[in-house]
Amino acid sequence: MIMDKRALFHEDGSFAAPRTVKRIESVPESNRDWYLPEAGKTDGRHILNHQIWKEVREPYEREVERLEKAMADLKAKHETDVERERQARKREKIDSALHSTCKDAGIPDGLMEGAIALLSEEATFEVDESYEFGGGVVVATRNGTRSTVEALVENFLDSDEGAAFRGKRRAAPSDNYFSSMIAGMKQPR
Structure with a gap:
């Protein structure tokens, strides 16, 4: 799962604090004071206050990057383990x-x-x-x-x-062997 750095909200519904927002009205009221009008922009774009960026967004992004790397490592390890087991x-x-x-x-x-x-x-x-x-x-x-x-x-x-690897082969039965077998079968029981 790759994080969308422009998303306003996380999957759990919490505010994502993106670096910039096009309209301050899209930001929940409780978080609007985190943003300042972006200098030189007349379209209403706002930028996240640098201190808030350091406290809120940067640690989150580092954690997401760590988790994404851990997931990629686990996936690679899993694929290696599956292939090793298959072999x-x-x-x-x-x-x-x-x-x-x-x-x-x-x-x-x-x-x-x-x-x-x-x-x-x-x-x-x-x-x-x-x-x-x-x-x-x-x-x-x-x-x-x-x-x-x-x-x-x-x-x-x-x-x-x-x-050299052939097992001990039995010799073919001789005529006497078959004669004695037939004689044995003819005896009354």
Whole structure:
């Protein structure tokens, strides 16, 4: 809120004591003695007595300027805090998506941090808030190609660089395994 220095009255209805007034009749009777006819003006303009200016108006203007600056500082701080919080939530979503995807892909817990660090170096991440369901989807961009985090982790694990991070894979069941399973199912119960 910027103060109108020419206003006769404040928002609360109190007299604002502007520096000059065009007509002395517009000033409440109790404050008319604060004004003197402005020298060299024949249009009836009056100017606030210098001593009244120092006692009444100047402290008010300084307080208004202080409050306006404080409001501007608070607004700037609020915007900074909101942006910091937004970035923290974004980073948290990205970290959570990377961690859960790496865990689901079978990367061992001891190697998880290293895999996430490598993936973070190779790709950039953003949270696409346009999706209504789930509050945003994490999208990865690697070598100019956008993909899901799942596809990024899968491609990483299939690469030579990601081979060291693959979890212990189970061997494909042998023919004997299937034969014993079928035999077990044929047994009477």
